[in-house]
Amino acid sequence: MTDWADSRTFSNALERAETLEKGNYFENFSDGQTIEHAPGFTLSAHANELWMSQTLNHDPVYWRSDAARAVGYDGCPIHPDYLLASVMGPSVEDLSEKGGYFLGRDNVSLHDPAVMPGTEIRVESTVEAKRESSSRPDYGIVTWETTGFDAETDEPLLSYTRTNMIPRREPMASDGGRESPTDSRAAAEPDDSGLPSEFISPDGPYFEDFCDAHERTTDRDAAVAYRHERGRTMDDVMVATLPLVTLNTAKQHHNDDYMTDSPSGEIVAYGDVTRSVALGHARSDEKTYREIGYGNERFYDFVTVGDTIYGFTRVLGIEDTGDPEAGQVTFEHYAFNQRDEPVYSGTRTALIRRRNQ
Incomplete structure (x- = not known):
C-alpha cells in the first residue's frame, strides 16, 4: 500500500497535483x-x-x-x-x-x-x-x-x-506573445513511489463535481487528488493565543524558556490548530453542508511560528445517500509546510451540497 505521507512520495504527489485556485482574473x-x-x-x-x-x-x-x-x-x-x-x-x-x-x-x-x-x-x-x-x-x-x-x-x-x-489570465498581446507555461503535471515523469499515474481534480465545489471526478477514475490508475491554493503562516496568535483560548495550558505552546532544550528548540503549534488550518483550506474548495466525522489522524512533525501551512486533499469515497440536499464524500486531508513536508493527515466524512440547492 502506498504511504502518501512518506516525504518523497508526498513531494511527488504535490508536483503532479493540480492546485484549485482561489479568486477571479480580470477576464472574469x-x-x-x-x-x-x-x-x-x-x-x-x-x-x-x-x-x-x-x-x-x-x-x-x-x-x-x-x-x-x-x-x-x-x-x-x-x-x-x-x-x-x-x-x-x-x-x-x-x-x-x-x-x-x-x-x-x-x-x-x-x-x-x-x-x-x-x-x-x-x-x-x-x-x-x-x-x-x-x-x-x-x-x-x-x-x-x-x-x-x-x-x-x-x-x-x-x-x-x-x-x-x-x-x-492571459497577458495582452503587447507583452510579446509569451508562451504558456508547460503543464508540469502532464510532463511529470513516472516515479516508483506507488502513486497513481494520473491525478484528477473536481471541476467545482458541489457533490456532482466530486461524483464526476470520482467516476473518471473508474478502471484507470487514477486518484482524485489536488492541492489548495491558500496558505496560512503561523504567528504568535495562532501558536500561543489559540491554545490558551481553549484552556489548553500545555507549556509546549507558550513557554519559550521550557522549550529551549526540547527537540524543536521553541514553542510549537497546538496540533488541532494545524489540523483546522488544513481542513479550512479544504472546505474553501467545497460546498460543505454538514460535517459527519473524522478518523485516522496523524501528526508528523513540529509546526512553529513562521511555518506556512498548506493543504492537499484526496477523495477516498463517494456515497449518494438519497438526501436531496447533499451527498456524502470521504476525504483524506494533509497539511504540509513551506518545505513540502507533511505535518498532519486525517480522514474526514462530510455531506457536500448538491448543485441545485
Missing part, C-alpha cells in the same frame, strides 16, 4: 455584473472591541453605554472602521484575492451610524468599470461599488467604490 469580470459575496456574518461586540483596542480607537461612545446614550444611541454601536473592514472582508475572495495593487477607495458612505452588535450582514458588489492597463500587460483595472446590507431588513449599512489592478 464584466461591466454591470453583480456579485453576491459569501459568507456574510454577524457583527459581534467582542470582535468590535478587539478591533478598537488593537487599533487604539478609544472613543468612549463605542465602549460605554452612558457615553453612547449621551449622543442619542440606544447602546454602544459598531465602530465604523470595523464595519468598513467587515463589509470589505467578504468581498476579497471574489474580487481581489488574485492580487494586484489596491489603487484606491472612494465614496465611503455610512448609511446607518448606529449599527448594533448582533446585526447580520450580507455584502454585494457591482462592477462599475473595467479597463486595460497600458503599463502592465499582465493586469487589468476594475472598479466595483460594494454595499453591506442588514441581512434581516435589507437596509444598506455602508457602501464604497474600490479600484484594483487585477491579474489577467
